[in-house]
Amino acid sequence: MAMDYQTAVSLVSVGVGVCIVPRSVSATQHAGVIYRDFLGPNPGTSLSVNYRIDNRSPQLLGFVSVAREFARSLKPAALRLATDRSVSHVAKSAPKRLVGSLP
Secondary structure: OOOOHHHHHHHHHOOOOOEEEEHHHHHOOOOOEEEEEOOOOOOOOOOOOOOOOOOOOHHHHHHHHHHHHHHHHHHHHHHHHHHOOOOOHHHHHOOEEEEEEOO
16 A cells, blocks of 8 residues: 555556545646546545644644634534435535556
8 A cells, every 4th residue: 555645646657556546636647647536425534633742832732722623513524424325515525536547
C-alpha cells in the first residue's frame, strides 16, 4: 500500500495497480494514467488532530476546540451517510477519482 497519493499514482503509471484518490489529485498528470469519476457511495475520510500533550499554547488549544466543535457538527451527517447505501448529497460534494493505467 502506498503511503501517499503521488506514490500511488506513480505506481499506477508503471502498471502496478489502481487506486482511488481525491479529485484534487487528478490535476497532476502522469503518462499512462487516466482518471475516472467514482460514482459509488463515498464513506468520507478520517482525519485526526495530533499534538504534544504538554503543549498548552492558547493557539493550539483554540484550534483543537474549533476542530472538536466542527467534528461534532459533522458527526450526525457522517452517521447518516454510513448507514445510507445510496449516493447522497454529501457523497456528491466530495467526489473521489478512480485512477487506472492505460492497457
